[in-house]
Amino acid sequence: MAEDGRDESLATDEEDSEPSCEDGTGSLSSAPMLEDGSTLIRRMEICVAEAEKRTGKNAVNMGENYTVYLIETRPMDAVNEGRNPAPDSLWRRYSEFELLRNYLLVSYPCVIVPPLPEKRAEFVWHKLSADNMDPDFVERRRVGLENFLLRVASHPVLSNDKILHHFLTEEHGWKEAVYETGFQAKADSRLRALSATFRVRNPDKRFVEMKHYSDELQSHTSQLLRARARVADRLYGVYKVHGNYGRVFSEWSAIEREMGDGLQSAGHHMDAFAASIDDILEEEEHYADQIKEYLSFAEALRAVCRKHELTQFELEVSTQDLITKRQQREELATGMVRTFSFKGVTNKLFGAEPPEQREARLKLLEELICEGEETVREKTLERQEHVERGLIDMQRFKQQKDKDLKEALLSYALMQVSMCKKGIQVWSNAKECFLKM
């Protein structure tokens, strides 16, 4: 992969080509790291422009409400040349995004696949409804879906996928195309994966560390989000109670001659103060979403580690199997019984078998050994490839994570600065009013 000075210029390109969709929305402030010049994002401008409510029939033929999202794409060269062509667009619902992601998860097991925005509102504080139809929730989901597409389209490996391309450009027939890939059959069974996790003997240390890291990351980000929601709830309370000052000062001002004006105007400022918390907390939700993304990334990270455990385990199993078979051949060939076996016991009891039978069995064993060797070669290759690619993507992920989260933290600090400045303004105004009393 090209990891040279091109990164700088690619990064700049990405920044210049902020998707300029109709309603002026931009992507999240963090530009995904680019490593390969041929990622989709370079050729195509993508955005999720709108959300719309629909009513339709679901699988059981009952009416339901759902939301669809408008995906708009434009060729990047046209954008760069200053032409402003109308975008191609199509509508997708959340479940289709899920299907796309599941397909990517199965098809690219060495890639840390970007997560989707949460299915249900989690870590809510009291004001937000957990209702999926809530307009604020839908808006944040729209942003999250766009972010997902941008991340996927800038990934050196994922961005080349045909199904992804199809998803972005052709509305109809996509689902059928996905199912036709047969990815569902390729999916590792949960049971197999779980078994591997427990029984694997020598997983690569780096993957073990990564798995441990992903567990910790999940734990810390959950804790952070939970605490943040509680703080938001309390802060909301503090601001809103100040609104009561507005009402009470107003009532009091009615009976005061000299103090009345001052009280009244101070009351207005208190009302404004109380109202200001709504915007402040809505903005903070975007920050929370950035943390949530990495909470979900932890799961994707763990998936890659589990895949490693599986490939490693299968290699171990096939290697062990080969060893066993070779031992059996040796025993059969030399007549020496080294290990306890049923055959050995029956031989002792009933006498050794006739030579023709032995020849047949030996031949069978040889074939099995050949197959076994082939299997071991395959499994070794599979494991090796997965380790190599997995490590590369883990590195890429690590850099992306540090950059994204640092930016998120800084934007959080800027939000606090903004909130403090508003507070200073309100209380300066209030103080002026009080001085006039």
Place this chain on the structure above:
Amino acid sequence: MAAQDTPSSAADLSAPVLDLDEDDDLEVFSKKTSLSDGRPLPTSPSSMTNQYHLDQEEPDENLKQRDLFISVDNPESHVTAIETFIMYRVLTRTTRPDFDSSEVEVMRRYQEFSWLRSKLEESHPTLIIPPLPEKFVVKGMVERFSEDFIETRKRALHRFLQKISVHPVLSHSPHLKAFLTAQDLTPHKKQGPGLFSRMGDTVRSMAQSVRGSRGRPQEFCTLQDYVDRFSTNISSVDKVTQRIIREQREYVDELHQYSPAYSQWAELEEGLSEPLQGVSRSLELCAQETDAQAQDLSDVLVPVLHEYVLCADTLRTVLRRRDNIQTDFEVKNEALATKKVDQDMEEVEALSDRLEQANQALRTDWRHWRSNLRSDVRTALVSAADRNLQYYEKCLAVWESFLLSQKVDPAQHHNHKSSST
């Protein structure tokens, strides 16, 4: 010097009712008593305004005219066989000639403050005597001897004496002098019952219910109206303030849970560790600032609001007493007119005078009280607003410092998706 400016009424304090000839001079209290930008008026020896302490903790200017300084401090626990109670040190400094020395120190307990107030009420039934802190605190089951409770009570007692010390009439009360100077108050406590004998009460309240308040002059009806509405309003402001402080304290608690989430995460990370620690520290600092601010608000705003909540009750009582005095007169006056009962004309004249004096005393003190209200409330609210300002400025500094440490310009508008529309 200050001594010259005492009103002549001070000379005749043995009389239970005030003799106020200086009505005209006292008119000034309805006028604006401070400059437009909030500074107090410059001092002028002839101005009666200087007698009235307009801003509670006002330094310098008014101090020159004051001749009585009282402070309450040093709460001490006293244990006897029967009970445990707190004694407060009451320290008086004065230049008044009628005091034996310029500095006196006595120890007093709450009971004795209470005695003083009753005595002042008896002597001046229609003056608005400053309130005492409550005897018991019902809400919150406060431990009677908890530090907070004692401190709050001590400050309220201090304010009580402060206000009395600058009151033109009350500050010259012999009861006050006894309270401030007598090492043992017991002999003073034994004085007979005050102006209102028990027997008179029944007659009065019957008469009152018969006449209603139709005889009450308009000015006092207006006053009653104001007092009722004021009472509601001041209670509301008090309640809202206490609720804000409560909410703020709960916010602080949550912040203390929130900041470790960042520092604990920081231990897991390498490149991210520094910014995470930075955010954690900033949150912790803000939590401390919020806590300090809640405490200061509690110290600055709550006591003043609470005092005026209690004042509302005092005002009602004073108005009722005034009504009673009027009833007393009217009953006897009617009796005289109808000649049904053998009524002494002199007695009726005396009652009439008493009514006039009571009305005048109330009128004057009302203006005094209004001026104090305005000054106290304004000062308290300005302080509260200022404290809030400081709080936000401190938090701003914390976050700006974090941003600078990460080499980010805090002034930049954060590049973020604004809410749609």
